[in-house]
Structure formats: structure tokens, C-alpha cells
Amino acid sequence: MDIHHTPEQQMLSDGVDRFVREHARFEDWRKLTAAGRPYDEGNWRRMADMGWLALAIPEAHGGFGASAAEIMIVAEGMGRGLLREPFVSTCVLAVRLLARGGTAQQCELFEGIADGSVRIATALAEASGRFHLNHVHTRAAAEGTGYRLSGHKSWVPDASTAQWLIVPARTQGAVDERAGISLFLVPADAAGLQRTDFRAPDHQQISQLQLEGVQLPASALLGPLHGGLALLEEAVDHAIAARLAEACGAMDAVSDMTLDYLKVRKQFGVTIGSFQALQHRMVDMRIACEESRGMLQLARASLDAEPAQRQRAMAAAKARVGQCGLYVGHQAVQLHGGVGTSDELAVSHYLKRLAMIDVAYGNADFQRDRFIALSDAAPGPEAMPAPATQPASAHQEQFA
Known part of the structure; x- marks a missing residue:
């Protein structure tokens, strides 16, 4: 495209x-x-x-x-x-x-x-909440002229180097209600905040947060009281669009690496890129890259649409790009053979990164369910794109 x-x-x-x-x-x-x-x-x-x-x-x-x-x-x-x-x-x-x-x-x-000089992480995920933004156990109770936060956040990317954290907390209502969620700006060194860091499979830094009576002033409230979810959903959709672009870049890079490898790796006295079966697999990878880029453009065009349309488009794009990214990553590793799984070769790390991008803000399975739920709530949405079919032989010229 x-x-x-x-x-x-x-x-x-x-x-x-x-x-x-x-x-x-x-x-x-x-x-x-x-x-x-x-x-x-x-x-x-x-x-x-x-x-x-x-x-x-x-x-x-x-x-x-x-x-x-x-x-x-x-x-x-x-x-x-x-x-x-x-x-x-x-x-x-x-x-x-x-x-x-x-x-x-x-x-x-x-x-x-x-x-x-300033980095800010957002603490979205909680245990048992899967990827639902409205699943918030963390509580913020009014105390004096400010708030007191208590709860646990289970998966917070980039918190280890952040000076500030944006923490969704429930100021009223039950755990899964959409209303009653507020956003708070919390200093990373606040008293009562404990952070545990660990490494994700793609070597990204992830943290768990434990908030035990973290005292905040009234000015820490970000957005409307009890009405932070809509703000959070809109911002996360923009973050999803950026992650989809990141995935497209990673897919293009690992696809190019694989094509270069097929042109130089020899078996039975000839380059393996001359084998038609591998050409077909390479073309399927290219098609997946192009399909993902098309879904990326759909996501970008829908960011300014009304919320229901934006959310459907983002769910569709996230689901399909997640599938395509994993497909391209796995194919790249397989076409490199045993060396493709080694740490010394970049393709294995691109696969890990694509897997973690798929997980970010909801993996493909979650996003398909989200798309269906949004479609049932609002008839007439855009249809999910069909999977890529048989590769076009015209693309095989790239092996020449």
C-alpha cells in the first residue's frame, strides 16, 4: 500500500x-x-x-x-x-x-x-481484569481536601523509569461499572507506593504497583471526578494506533531480513529462495504486511470519529494486525531455520516484540470479542477483513 x-x-x-x-x-x-x-x-x-x-x-x-x-x-x-x-x-x-x-x-x-526529562507511565491493568479498562479494584477515597489511594496494578509498562504515574481508581460504584472511575496523577516516589520491576519476554521493563494509603492533593485529579473512563478509552485508542504503526514497522523489517536470507542461504547447491514453496510463504508474509498497513490506515482515519465507530475500527485493526504480526514473526523464524530461534539473530527478538504488541491493550482474541460486542450494540459496523488468501504469483518476482 x-x-x-x-x-x-x-x-x-x-x-x-x-x-x-x-x-x-x-x-x-x-x-x-x-x-x-x-x-x-x-x-x-x-x-x-x-x-x-x-x-x-x-x-x-x-x-x-x-x-x-x-x-x-x-x-x-x-x-x-x-x-x-x-x-x-x-x-x-x-x-x-x-x-x-x-x-x-x-x-x-x-x-x-x-x-x-519527564516520563509518565499509565497503570491500566489489574489482576483478573483481563484487558477491560472498566475493571478497577483500586479505590480512591476522599480524605480531607484530597484523596487516599489503595490497590494493586499488575502490568505497568515503562514505570521503572517514570517520574509520574497516571492511576485509574474507583471513586464510586462496583468493580466493573463504567461510571465511577477517576484518574489520578501520582508521583513515582509517593509514600505508600511500592513498585516491583520485572522483564517482559521482549526485554521491555514492566512493573507491578502496590498502593497502600497513598495520599494525594485535590490537584492530583485528572479529568472529571467519576468520569475518567471515556477519557481513558479515547487515549488508549490513540496508543493502540501508535502500537499498530510500531507493529507494521517491525513486520516490514523482519520481512526484509527474511527475504535477504532466502536470497543468500544455499541448500542442494542453490539458494533456497528459488524454491517455489518458500516463495509462496514469503509472498504470504508480504501480503500480511500490506493487509496490516491497510488496517493501520483504517485505524488512523477513525480516530476522530464518534466513540462507537472509533472503538469498532480500533478493535478490528488491533485484532487483525495482531494476527498478521504473529504470522509474519513465526514465518520469519521458521524460514531462517534453527538459527532463527537464537538470541544472536534479530528475527527472534522481532517475533517477541510483535507478540508483546499483540498483548498490549488487548490481544487479538480480546479485540475480536470487543468488536462483536460493539457491533451488537450498534448495528451496521464495518466488517472484519477476510484473512489473506492464496498468494499472487506476480509477487514472486521479488526473488529474482
């Missing part, structure tokens, strides 16, 4: 491509991982210097007020380079919540995000 950029978007895309070539070498990624570092601080500073961290910040607060298209260009490049910088957590999800929710510290936080 050909994506037509404006001149400004093309300049951004060229800059991202150059950044990935120069600063996202797999050898550097392995050294960073071996050292146990969550991300490359040097790359984060470079991204700040180039203005990428301020893309989603509103112009009124010193940012660029960029559209989803510009955000996706950066996210796609991060997927191609297997970068672990907390761009989506801080510069998409948190910025969206801060911009829509408003806070007395808004200007200061935006300034820190733009220059790279």
Missing part, C-alpha cells in the same frame, strides 16, 4: 529512517539488553532534540499539535529499529490524558516531556 505523505511528513519520515539506520543497530540493542538497561538514554535525548517527543503536545502548550499520521511515522520507525524508548507510554498515551484531562501541573509536565 502506497502512503502519500505531505512534504513535511516526508521530511519527518526521512529523518526517522536516518535515525533508525544510525542509532538502532542490532549490536547496540544487544549491548543495551545485556547491561539490563530499559532503553537508550542517548536515543531519548536525540528524539527530544529533534522535537519528536513534543509532537502530540498541543501548540498552546509549546508542542507541535501533530496529527496521528506524524505520531505513526515515528512509532513505525521505532518498530523497524526494535527501539524500547517509552515513546508511546509518555508521548502518546500520557500526553493525550494530560491534554484532555487538564491539571495544574500541565504546563510543567509538557515542558519536561518535550525536553526528555
Whole structure:
């Protein structure tokens, strides 16, 4: 699928491509991982210097007020380079919540995000809640002129390096009710907040949070009291769109690696890329990449639609891109043979990253169920795309 950029978007895309070539070498990624570092601080500073961290910040607060298209260009490049910088957590999800929710510290936080000194993680998941944003056990009780938070968050990406946390907590109602959820801005070093860090399969840093009577002032409330869920759903949909772009970048990269390998690996005296069966598998990978990019464009076009339409489109895109990403990743590993499973080769790490992107904000199974539920509630939605069928023989010319 050909994506037509404006001149400004093309300049951004060229800059991202150059950044990935120069600063996202797999050898550097392995050294960073071996050292146990969550991300490359040097790359984060470079991204700040180039203005990428301020893309989603509103112009009124010193940012660029960029559209989803510009955000996706950066996210796609991060997927191609297997970068672990907390761009989506801080510069998409948190910025969206801060911009829509408003806070007395808004200007200061935006300034820190733009220059790279402030990182913010959002604590969404709770035990037994699967991926439902309205499943919130954590409680926030009014106390004096502020609030007292108590609860547990089970899966918080990028919290280990964040100075602030956005924590959904229930201020009224039962655990699964949609109403009664409020958002709070919590300092990462707040008294009563305990954090346990661990490493995800793709080497991303994940944390569990235990909040035991965390005292917050009234100014910590982000958005309307009892009405934070709609704000959260809208911001998460923007984060999903960015993750889909990241997945498309990763799929393109691992597909290119696999094609290059098939052109040089020899068996029985000939390159294995000359075998028609492997050509068909490679073409299926390319089709999955193109299908994912089409779903990405559907997601981008639906971000400004009314909530029901936006949520259906995001569920459809997340489900299909998750399926395609896992397919491409598994095929890449298999076509590389036994070496494809080794840590020394990049393809195995791309597969792990694609698997974790599928899990982020709800995996393909969850999103299909979500799409069905939304379709039942609002008749006449867009249909889910059909799976890719037999590969087109015209694509086999890429092996020439």
C-alpha cells in the first residue's frame, strides 16, 4: 500500500529512517539488553532534540499539535529499529490524558516531556481484569481536601523509569461499572507506593504497583471526578494506533531480513529462495504486511470519529494486525531455520516484540470479542477483513 505523505511528513519520515539506520543497530540493542538497561538514554535525548517527543503536545502548550499520521511515522520507525524508548507510554498515551484531562501541573509536565526529562507511565491493568479498562479494584477515597489511594496494578509498562504515574481508581460504584472511575496523577516516589520491576519476554521493563494509603492533593485529579473512563478509552485508542504503526514497522523489517536470507542461504547447491514453496510463504508474509498497513490506515482515519465507530475500527485493526504480526514473526523464524530461534539473530527478538504488541491493550482474541460486542450494540459496523488468501504469483518476482 502506497502512503502519500505531505512534504513535511516526508521530511519527518526521512529523518526517522536516518535515525533508525544510525542509532538502532542490532549490536547496540544487544549491548543495551545485556547491561539490563530499559532503553537508550542517548536515543531519548536525540528524539527530544529533534522535537519528536513534543509532537502530540498541543501548540498552546509549546508542542507541535501533530496529527496521528506524524505520531505513526515515528512509532513505525521505532518498530523497524526494535527501539524500547517509552515513546508511546509518555508521548502518546500520557500526553493525550494530560491534554484532555487538564491539571495544574500541565504546563510543567509538557515542558519536561518535550525536553526528555519527564516520563509518565499509565497503570491500566489489574489482576483478573483481563484487558477491560472498566475493571478497577483500586479505590480512591476522599480524605480531607484530597484523596487516599489503595490497590494493586499488575502490568505497568515503562514505570521503572517514570517520574509520574497516571492511576485509574474507583471513586464510586462496583468493580466493573463504567461510571465511577477517576484518574489520578501520582508521583513515582509517593509514600505508600511500592513498585516491583520485572522483564517482559521482549526485554521491555514492566512493573507491578502496590498502593497502600497513598495520599494525594485535590490537584492530583485528572479529568472529571467519576468520569475518567471515556477519557481513558479515547487515549488508549490513540496508543493502540501508535502500537499498530510500531507493529507494521517491525513486520516490514523482519520481512526484509527474511527475504535477504532466502536470497543468500544455499541448500542442494542453490539458494533456497528459488524454491517455489518458500516463495509462496514469503509472498504470504508480504501480503500480511500490506493487509496490516491497510488496517493501520483504517485505524488512523477513525480516530476522530464518534466513540462507537472509533472503538469498532480500533478493535478490528488491533485484532487483525495482531494476527498478521504473529504470522509474519513465526514465518520469519521458521524460514531462517534453527538459527532463527537464537538470541544472536534479530528475527527472534522481532517475533517477541510483535507478540508483546499483540498483548498490549488487548490481544487479538480480546479485540475480536470487543468488536462483536460493539457491533451488537450498534448495528451496521464495518466488517472484519477476510484473512489473506492464496498468494499472487506476480509477487514472486521479488526473488529474482
